[in-house]
Amino acid sequence: MNRLALFGLIFVIVLVLVAIFAPLIATHDVGATDLTARYLPPSAAHWFGTDATGRDIFSRVVYGARISLRVGLIVVIVSAVVGTVIGALAGYYGGWVDRIVSGYVFNVFLAFPGLLLAIAMVAFLGAGLNKLIFALCIIGWVGYARLLRGQVLKVREYDFVQAARALGARDLRILFVHIMPNAIQPLIVQASLGMAGAVLAEASLSFLGLGVPPPAPSWGVMLEEARDLATLQAAPHALIFPGIAIALTVLAFNFLGDGLREYLDPRQRAR
Amino acid sequence: MKHKILDILRRGVILVLVVWTVVSLVTLLIELVPGDPATAILGDQATPEQITQFRRKHGLDRPAFFFSFKADAEGDERGFIWHGTDNRYVDYWRNLLRGDMGRSFRSDRPVFDLILSRYAATIQLAVAALLVAVAIAIPLGVISGRNRGQPLDNILSVIALIGISLPSFVMGPMLIFIFAVWLGWLSPSGRFEWSDIILPAVTLGAALSALLTRMVRSSVIEELGEDYVRTARAKGLSESVVVYKHVLKNGLIPVVTILGLQVGVLLAGAIITEKIFNWPGLGLLLIDDGIGKRDYRLVQGCVLFISVTYIAANTLTDMIYRWLDPRIRVS
Numbered sequence: 001m002n003r004l005a006l007f008g009l010i011f012v013i014v015l016v017l018v019a020i021f022a023p024l025i026a027t028h029d030v031g032a033t034d035l036t037a038r039y040l041p042p043s044a045a046h047w048f049g050t051d052a053t054g055r056d057i058f059s060r061v062v063y064g065a066r067i068s069l070r071v072g073l074i075v076v077i078v079s080a081v082v083g084t085v086i087g088a089l090a091g092y093y094g095g096w097v098d099r100i101v102s103g104y105v106f107n108v109f110l111a112f113p114g115l116l117l118a119i120a121m122v123a124f125l126g127a128g129l130n131k132l133i134f135a136l137c138i139i140g141w142v143g144y145a146r147l148l149r150g151q152v153l154k155v156r157e158y159d160f161v162q163a164a165r166a167l168g169a170r171d172l173r174i175l176f177v178h179i180m181p182n183a184i185q186p187l188i189v190q191a192s193l194g195m196a197g198a199v200l201a202e203a204s205l206s207f208l209g210l211g212v213p214p215p216a217p218s219w220g221v222m223l224e225e226a227r228d229l230a231t232l233q234a235a236p237h238a239l240i241f242p243g244i245a246i247a248l249t250v251l252a253f254n255f256l257g258d259g260l261r262e263y264l265d266p267r268q269r270a271r
Numbered sequence: 272m273k274h275k276i277l278d279i280l281r282r283g284v285i286l287v288l289v290v291w292t293v294v295s296l297v298t299l300l301i302e303l304v305p306g307d308p309a310t311a312i313l314g315d316q317a318t319p320e321q322i323t324q325f326r327r328k329h330g331l332d333r334p335a336f337f338f339s340f341k342a343d344a345e346g347d348e349r350g351f352i353w354h355g356t357d358n359r360y361v362d363y364w365r366n367l368l369r370g371d372m373g374r375s376f377r378s379d380r381p382v383f384d385l386i387l388s389r390y391a392a393t394i395q396l397a398v399a400a401l402l403v404a405v406a407i408a409i410p411l412g413v414i415s416g417r418n419r420g421q422p423l424d425n426i427l428s429v430i431a432l433i434g435i436s437l438p439s440f441v442m443g444p445m446l447i448f449i450f451a452v453w454l455g456w457l458s459p460s461g462r463f464e465w466s467d468i469i470l471p472a473v474t475l476g477a478a479l480s481a482l483l484t485r486m487v488r489s490s491v492i493e494e495l496g497e498d499y500v501r502t503a504r505a506k507g508l509s510e511s512v513v514v515y516k517h518v519l520k521n522g523l524i525p526v527v528t529i530l531g532l533q534v535g536v537l538l539a540g541a542i543i544t545e546k547i548f549n550w551p552g553l554g555l556l557l558i559d560d561g562i563g564k565r566d567y568r569l570v571q572g573c574v575l576f577i578s579v580t581y582i583a584a585n586t587l588t589d590m591i592y593r594w595l596d597p598r599i600r601v602s
Contacts, residue, residue, distance in 0.1 A: 103285070104285075104288060107285050107288070107289060108288065108289050108292045108293075111289040111578075111581070111582050111585065112289075112293065112578055112581070112582075113535060113536070113538070113539035113577070113578070113581050114539075115539045115540075115542070115543075116539050116542070116574060116577055116578060116581075119542065119557070119558075119562075119574075120296075120297065120300060120570070120574045121300065123561070123562040123567075123570050123574075124300045124301060124303045124304050124567070124570070125303055125304075125305070126304075126305055200438055203438065203440070204438065204440065204543060207440045207543070207546075208542075208543065208546060208558055209558075209563075210562065220440070223440055223441060223444065224440075226444065227440075227443075227444040227447070227547070229447075229451075229452065229459060232444065232447060232448045232452050233452050236448050236452075239441075239444050239445065239448065240445070243437075243441035243444075243445065246438060246441060247433070247436050247437050247438070247441060250436045250438070251432065251433075251436040254435075254436060
């Protein structure tokens with residue numbers, strides 16, 4: 001595995017640990033404001049400094065990992081399961097189901113900017129964590145469905161599938177016992193890249209005020225709060241630390257995804 | 272030939288279906304609004320007469336769709352009611368085909384006029400971002416490709432990666448901090464002087480430039496291995512003439528076409544960039560005036576307009592791509 005993928009893997013593991021043990025790692029109460037300690041630069045007491053209302057930025061960044069990973073995990077799992085089932089059924093059975101799914105649904109979703117769809121849905125449903133997750137799942141499943149459909153179409157024609165069919169195995173058994181295990185590998189890559197996408201989307205929407213409402217310590221919310229001129233002037237670190245957290249998280253999942261792709265596809269490794 | 276016509280027909284049908292879906296989505300999504308839009312706009316103090324008047328004016332008193340399910344007097348039995356074509360969904364379509372997107376719930380101005388008044392700013396920003404991206408990507412990509420595998424290439428690759436992974440809402444405020452707050456060279460937001468477009472264009476173009484740099488790089492590497500390069504070198508042409516005149520010319524074909532596909536992405540990304548820099552385009556109209564003031568008619572219009580522009584840009588690129596590269600036409 002290459003070095004970048006290794007960095008990605010290590011960072012993701014650290015991030016997961018940080019999210020799980022956030023209450024132990026955080027040095028201050030995330031919500032506690034202290035107007036006598038506004039805009040403090042990084043120091044021994046406040047590792048990442050404090051923001052406009054004197055909240056400890058380090059603790060908020062730590063808790064922010066929880067929100068990011070929770071959104072990412074739920075979105076990826078739900079989208080992957082829904083997408084896999086629909087994609088696999090469409091690819092295996094073909095016919096009019098496949099024509100509707102791949103001819104119409106895929107094209108519609110591809111023709112539509114995902115972020116805009118999420119913004120529109122949240123605009124009408126109202127802001128909030130669950131609605132955000134719902135909107136991201138609606139957009140997310142299509143990628144997995146496309147992937148799985150293509151895989152199943154390919155694997156369906158292999159000899160061992162023909163053999164299973166000749167032995168009289170039922171459709172669902174062929175699909176889930178014989179085809180799926182051989183078709184599912186690229187899904188892992190897609191899931192890793194999907195985590196990056198979901199984390200980014202959550203932060204984007206929260207930044208626009210359409211995701212997790214403040215004062216929740218979402219990285220997107222923190223950036224939105226840090227970007228007014230007064231705060232930029234007095235405490236640029238309020239912007240920099242959550243910014244680095246998002247960038248590294250997105251980068252790590254992307255590295256991990258690329259690395260996994262290389263690892264799973266020997267043809268790419270050779271290059 | 273028959274194949275070709277069928278293919279064009281198929282694409283046309285898909286296009287129509289996509290636009291139909293988008294329009295249906297934006298008309299039906301408004302039904303998901305929790306509570307009544309009228310009370311959301313007019314506030315709690317509104318008299319019942321005011322609310323009735325508002326609902327009538329914007330067609331909210333009419334049925335939403337061809338049919339509905341209504342609870343009877345007891346409130347539990349659900350009955351099926353058929354409304355026919357006398358409904359808001361048909362209204363919206365009818366008006367849309369006449370170029371009428373309804374009136375803003377807030378300002379009462381036609382949504383179409385509001386959108387047109389902001390459209391130029393968004394297009395301007397997207398084009399500027401595209402130029403920034405190209406201006407960064409071509410030299411960096413060529414340098415990277417020529418020095419493949421060397422330290423310079425690695426450094427540029429890392430920069431490109433950072434450019435891709437740094438979201439606009441991180442990069443934008445950072446640029447504001449550096450160039451507006453710290454150095455004081457540019458103004459932090461708005462659209463008053465020509466220089467105001469620099470920071471938003473860089474922010475929006477950064478991710479694209481990183482992506483393009485990678486493409487130019489691989490394109491240059493691929494072309495450098497071609498026979499005509501050897502010929503050109505053997506002729507005694509200087510290396511820079513070989514690279515910039517021959518290699519780049521051929522290598523840019525795929526890059527230019529991919530660029531078109533990114534116009535749509537830029538339009539969607541412009542929503543966030545406009546918000547960061549208070550750039551008065553469609554995105555800001557959607558977020559601040561539409562969603563922020565719960566002006567759902569305006570939200571419908573903006574979403575529809577951005578989507579259709581996005582779809583049009585993609586279709587156009589796809590057509591140019593096919594026309595430029597016959598290999599794709601055949602397959």
